[in-house]
Amino acid sequence: MDQDLHHLxxxxxxxxxxxxxxxxxxxxxxxxxxxxxxxxxxxxxxLVLEEQAMAEARVAEAEIAAGHWKGPLHGIPIGxxxxxxxxxxxxxxxxALFRDHVxxxxxxxxxxxxxxxxxxLGKLATWEFAIGGTSLDLPWPPxxxxxxxxxxxxxxxxxxxxxxxxGLCMGAxxxxxxxxxxxxxxxxxxxxxxxxYGLLSRRGILPLSFSMDHAGPMCWxxxxxxxxxxxxxxxxxxxxxxxxxxxxxxxxxxxxGVQGLRVGVVRHFFEKDIExxxxxxxxxxxxxxxxxxxxxxxSDVTLAPFGVYGAVGSLISRSEAYAVHEHWLKTSPEKYGAxxxxxxxxxxxxxxxxxxxxxxxxxxxxxxxxxxxxxxxVLVFPTARGTAEPLxxxxxxxxxxxxxxxxxxxxxxGGPAVSICDGFSRAGLxxxxxxxxxxxxxxxxxxxxxxxxxxxGTRATRPVLSDAIAAAAE
Amino acid sequence: xxxxxxxxxxxxxxxxxxxxxxxxxxxLARSHDAAALRxxxxxxxxxxxxNVFRLPMPQERRS
Numbered sequence: 001m002d003q004d005l006h007h008l009x010x011x012x013x014x015x016x017x018x019x020x021x022x023x024x025x026x027x028x029x030x031x032x033x034x035x036x037x038x039x040x041x042x043x044x045x046x047l048v049l050e051e052q053a054m055a056e057a058r059v060a061e062a063e064i065a066a067g068h069w070k071g072p073l074h075g076i077p078i079g080x081x082x083x084x085x086x087x088x089x090x091x092x093x094x095x096a097l098f099r100d101h102v103x104x105x106x107x108x109x110x111x112x113x114x115x116x117x118x119x120x121l122g123k124l125a126t127w128e129f130a131i132g133g134t135s136l137d138l139p140w141p142p143x144x145x146x147x148x149x150x151x152x153x154x155x156x157x158x159x160x161x162x163x164x165x166x167g168l169c170m171g172a173x174x175x176x177x178x179x180x181x182x183x184x185x186x187x188x189x190x191x192x193x194x195x196x197y198g199l200l201s202r203r204g205i206l207p208l209s210f211s212m213d214h215a216g217p218m219c220w221x222x223x224x225x226x227x228x229x230x231x232x233x234x235x236x237x238x239x240x241x242x243x244x245x246x247x248x249x250x251x252x253x254x255x256x257g258v259q260g261l262r263v264g265v266v267r268h269f270f271e272k273d274i275e276x277x278x279x280x281x282x283x284x285x286x287x288x289x290x291x292x293x294x295x296x297x298x299s300d301v302t303l304a305p306f307g308v309y310g311a312v313g314s315l316i317s318r319s320e321a322y323a324v325h326e327h328w329l330k331t332s333p334e335k336y337g338a339x340x341x342x343x344x345x346x347x348x349x350x351x352x353x354x355x356x357x358x359x360x361x362x363x364x365x366x367x368x369x370x371x372x373x374x375x376x377x378v379l380v381f382p383t384a385r386g387t388a389e390p391l392x393x394x395x396x397x398x399x400x401x402x403x404x405x406x407x408x409x410x411x412x413x414g415g416p417a418v419s420i421c422d423g424f425s426r427a428g429l430x431x432x433x434x435x436x437x438x439x440x441x442x443x444x445x446x447x448x449x450x451x452x453x454x455x456x457g458t459r460a461t462r463p464v465l466s467d468a469i470a471a472a473a474e
Numbered sequence: 475x476x477x478x479x480x481x482x483x484x485x486x487x488x489x490x491x492x493x494x495x496x497x498x499x500x501x502l503a504r505s506h507d508a509a510a511l512r513x514x515x516x517x518x519x520x521x522x523x524x525n526v527f528r529l530p531m532p533q534e535r536r537s
Binding site: 307308310311312314315318329330333338341342343345346348349350351354357358359360361363 | 483484487488489490491495498499502503505506507508509510512513514516517524
């Protein structure tokens with residue numbers, strides 16, 4: 001039994017917990033054992049909270065035994081990107097600068113997960129302060145890709161992507177300022193959603209770019225993301241960007257079909273703006289065929305060239321990140337890794353006029369997108385231009401036509417975007433597809449993601465290497 | 475430290491990095507300059523009003 005627990009989805013495990021076919025203690029023990037056995041290969045955790053997790057699991061077990069099942073996250077083992085504040089537990093940002101930073105309070109999202117009964121297994125690796133890149137000069141090693149440990153996970157939610165893909169936790173929290181949930185979701189072959197700006201609180205999450213930071217879940221399936229979103233989507237008056245809106249019924253939308261759905265394909269993104277691997281395009285076309293066959297209508301749409309989103313996004317995010325880090329960059333630059341230091345310092349060179357004009361241009365991009373989305377319900381395009389690249393290469397470097405991801409457009413404009421695995425390359429690496437929607441229609445993009453995952457059958461294939469390592473260790 | 479443009483820009487900002495990082499820093503600065511130039515070239519704002527104080531993302535559900 002233990003051998004199979006790590007391959008359950010949250011939906012499956014929560015059903016078994018509620019029916020008392022598996023206990024939170026069994027589940028937590030299974031994951032802690034797997035972390036001990038495997039994580040040395042992929043470095044997804046920088047802190048494992050073994051005792052705390054077991055204590056939480058025992059409490060959950062007692063509550064459920066007493067008939068107080070709280071809902072589908074009760075007793076479910078998860079992990080947190082190490083930029084989420086945890087009361088009394090170091091929150092480092094994967095940086096020497098914050099090595100001794102111990103917050104007094106949980107982040108709002110951490111509190112919500114705790115109240116829902118989720119078990120926190122530990123703190124997960126990240127690019128330094130969610131920007132630094134895959135760095136070898138930090139106090140902890142970078143996460144590695146479980147599909148091939150010589151490859152990168154992408155970032156910045158690197159540990160979250162690796163841990164979920166390797167079956168070291170059932171769900172994880174990531175953050176997405178320029179694609180940091182969707183990039184690692186794509187390269188690690190899992191699902192990850194950047195929710196609508198303001199839908200999830202960012203209170204207690206180390207900030208990077210105030211107007212583009214988003215919190216969000218990363219899971220093996222889109223359905224599991226929906227389960228986590230149901231707990232996480234709540235107005236927080238302590239986050240000035242938080243939207244006071246009722247949460248949609250994320251899970252209720254799952255399985256309701258795509259008949260009549262209007263799908264817009266942003267074809268120029270991957271045919272003109274960014275050079276894209278033919279295998280990525282072939283998988284996307286196959287996904288479109290599936291949607292068409294199920295009664296969706298497919299049409300091409302035109303947005304601003306992707307490079308415009310990139311220019312607007314980089315000028316804004318680097319300026320805002322520099323505002324956050326300026327003091328430490330001036331007083332303790334040696335405590336940053338080289339990637340993080342350079343990327344953050346570069347924000348000092350953005351002129352005020354360019355920042356303001358980027359914000360003005362951003363408003364135009366929001367309006368343009370809203371106009372396009374009068375005629376379609378969701379947009380579809382790839383998440384990544386190719387499969388995972390070798391560990392340590394600067395995946396964000398290179399000319400605009402070879403940027404690795406199609407993510408920034410929705411950080412700039414704020415709508416929801418989910419990345420799912422829509423197939424595998426000839427080399428056996430995950431391919432990815434992105435579904436984006438209108439603001440606050442996060443349930444719709446998750447529904448389409450779930451539909452495609454089921455129809456394409458991609459969720460039956462797990463990373464082989466992690467199993468091979470497990471077998472070798474027995 | 476050589477007296478290059480990037481060194482002057484760093485000094486002006488009150489920042490310092492090691493000599494061996496200067497080239498990569500220059501690359502980053504150049505990419506930001508290119509992004510700014512791209513926007514300047516495509517924007518003709520004229521008298522068009524803009525509200526940069528309110529984030530352009532919707533804070534309320536769209537009707």
